[in-house]
Amino acid sequence: MNKCTERLYNGLVKENPTLVLMLGMCPTLAVTTSAFNGLGMGLSTTAVLVMSNLMISALRKIIPDKVRMPAFIVIVASFVTIVELLVKGFLPSLNESLGIYIPLIVVNCIILGRAEAYASKNPVLPSIFDGIGMGLGFTCSLTVIGLIRELIGAGTIFGAHVLPDGYEPFSIFVMAPGAFFVLAILTAVQNKLKLKSATNGDAPQATSTLACGGNCAECVGETCTKNRMMIEQKLDEAAAKKGDVKAVNKNAFPETAGDKTGSEGGNR
């Protein structure tokens, strides 16, 4: 299979960010009150993801390894601001219903996760397709969850009435608890069919060892601690080589650079 189509398939099906990897849960639950909102959120995220993947992949040899996380965050934040202004200008109604979740795309695990796991290691073209695939996977799952919630909770699909007038909508499904229930049912179906999913530990593991790869669902802070211990150990070894005087100095002043990489790497 061609590398670019393989990336698309990977994002849409094999490593679907919402349903398989369970990343980016906050927007998934928050904005899927209707199919249109889900679609809008998914497409905004896709736009940011493609642009940031392109930029990060193009700059991957220039950005120093130690400051890569802050650099990624600034790149992503710039694109999010652009998307935010565009949505505000051209789709004011969508902006109204998505509210602060558009600027919050910055902290979506999917974007930093892809930047770290794929775009920072691969050439530009596959990275763009990786962004498109992941983004479309996210968009599709958000739209599907939105469709289910809108259909049960309001009896409509994309705003058009489809169920008979006698149908009494379960309005709880468009409220906050409904989001949890719909996602619970979807993951239960995955469990039942024994599909690959983060819920039963079959999801493909993140490739990066130093950073956690954005696997928030499994994170209890262990990766951070482990990374930190690894870095401190390395620094200790380096200090031991240079002599005891340096080692004493290190204890007095916590190593800023090493600490930063460790903590930034694990904080998704």
Next chain:
Amino acid sequence: MKEMLLLLVSTALVNNVVLSQFLGICPFLGVSKKTKTAVGMGSAVIFVVTVASAVASLIYNFILVPCELEYMKTIVFIAVIAALVQLVEMILKKFIPSLYKALGVYLPLITTNCCVLGVALLNVQNNYNFLESIVNGFGTSVGFCISIVLMSGIRERTENNDIPHVLKGSPILLITAGLMAIAFCGFAGLI
């Protein structure tokens, strides 16, 4: 004073940050396995969100607004929060080692926790002044702490229960969260 109290209750209980606004779901589902870690995470969030909303409010009102750079708020806030967390970590490590030991692991996790950035942005959106921003930040993070500690308590109890095979893992977790969200809907009559 009365408004402040109302704001505190409404952010902590009525508009609970996790269960009705869906900010900070990742740590809510991930770090709630044990009550002890949940308490640590919750208190670290209270600490960071309160400080971050104060700093973000100052920066927005005294730097961004006079310079007409309001559209830069997302970039500025995320950079400030990331720097702030590093700074807080260093200060704690140097001056209050006991607190650092209790919260240290969770601090770096918080940088990209959406509730920190979310609260800073909400403060701006609602035109809160400096004091209101602090109260809002504190109330929101207390709400986070309450829900994550409750969740971890429930999880510890249901851990060894006989759950249908298909519901094991995330599904039962999400259903629990949904039931908690229904319970928190009851607070809507409070104000």
